[in-house]
Amino acid sequence: xxxxxxxxxxxxxxxxxxxxxxxxxxxxxxxxxxxxxxxxxxxxxxxxxxxxxxxxxxxxxxxxxxxxxxxxxxxxxxxxxxxxxxxxxxxxxxxxxxxxxxxxxxxxxxxxxxxxxxxxxxxxxxxxxxxxxxxxxxxxxxxxxxxxxxxxxxxxxxxxxxxxxxxxxxxxxxxxxxxxxxxxxxxxxxxxxxxxxxxxxxxxxxxxxxxxxxxxxxxxxxxxxxxxxxxxxxxxxxxxxxxxxxxxxxxxxxxxxxxxxxxxxxxx
Numbered sequence: 001x002x003x004x005x006x007x008x009x010x011x012x013x014x015x016x017x018x019x020x021x022x023x024x025x026x027x028x029x030x031x032x033x034x035x036x037x038x039x040x041x042x043x044x045x046x047x048x049x050x051x052x053x054x055x056x057x058x059x060x061x062x063x064x065x066x067x068x069x070x071x072x073x074x075x076x077x078x079x080x081x082x083x084x085x086x087x088x089x090x091x092x093x094x095x096x097x098x099x100x101x102x103x104x105x106x107x108x109x110x111x112x113x114x115x116x117x118x119x120x121x122x123x124x125x126x127x128x129x130x131x132x133x134x135x136x137x138x139x140x141x142x143x144x145x146x147x148x149x150x151x152x153x154x155x156x157x158x159x160x161x162x163x164x165x166x167x168x169x170x171x172x173x174x175x176x177x178x179x180x181x182x183x184x185x186x187x188x189x190x191x192x193x194x195x196x197x198x199x200x201x202x203x204x205x206x207x208x209x210x211x212x213x214x215x216x217x218x219x220x221x222x223x224x225x226x227x228x229x230x231x232x233x234x235x236x237x238x239x240x241x242x243x244x245x246x247x248x249x250x251x252x253x254x255x256x257x258x259x260x261x262x263x264x265x266x267x268x
Contacts, residue, residue: 002059004028010053012046015039021055028057030064038066045109049075070113073129076106083177087134089220093184097136097176100145100154103127105163120158124149139176188223195219195227 131142
């Protein structure tokens with residue numbers, strides 16, 4: 001039997017009969033309303049995220065099957081932590097804290113695309129992603145939580161596949177997120193002040209030397225790039241012609257070319 005596949009990226013739980021799905025499904029002859037309803041049912045847990053889906057239509061009887069991919073683990077972590085993005089400086093600045101139940105939830109959502117042979121191994125993969133994003137797990141550096149998983153501390157939660165948190169636990173996580181944000185802001189202010197003092201003390205020296213000193217002093221690359229103009233940018237600005245065209249000569253001085261033309265005219 002011939003099959004036709006329509007692939008698209010939709011917002012979880014909010015697919016519509018408009019583009020891109022409607023125009024693509026029309027020629028297939030399926031009941032578009034039923035297809036959209038099935039897509040929204042299957043993607044409801046991905047609300048607020050873009051989700052890859054496929055609609056496989058059987059040409060002979062117009063029956064269909066909807067398969068749903070999953071967003072990247074990092075996108076699921078960001079959604080679960082209720083943040084906009086991970087930390088720009090994950091080693092120092094933490095942006096959120098997650099409970100093991102939330103990690104289990106994400107691991108189950110990504111189950112088919114993770115390499116581990118057991119849920120326990122897949123949970124550790126998600127915790128590893130949290131580590132690179134500056135997100136704590138169970139109030140600890142994520143790499144430390146992996147040691148706790150290995151030691152069996154969370155065996156019961158993983159075995160029972162717990163994924164739900166109480167209202168009180170969710171409120172505690174929100175409070176912790178605020179505390180982490182305040183701590184990161186304070187640290188940034190301190191690093192900015194330190195970086196500016198170093199730049200001032202090295203005024204007139206080459207950018208490379210200043211950048212090296214900042215890096216060895218523990219200033220993050222994001223702050224270095226913010227405070228030091230990119231190589232070539234300053235030089236380009238200095239070399240750029242004025243709005244009137246070529247660089248104007250200083251008042252009271254003729255340009256060399258103008259002087260040469262005058263001298264030449266006098267000789268004639």
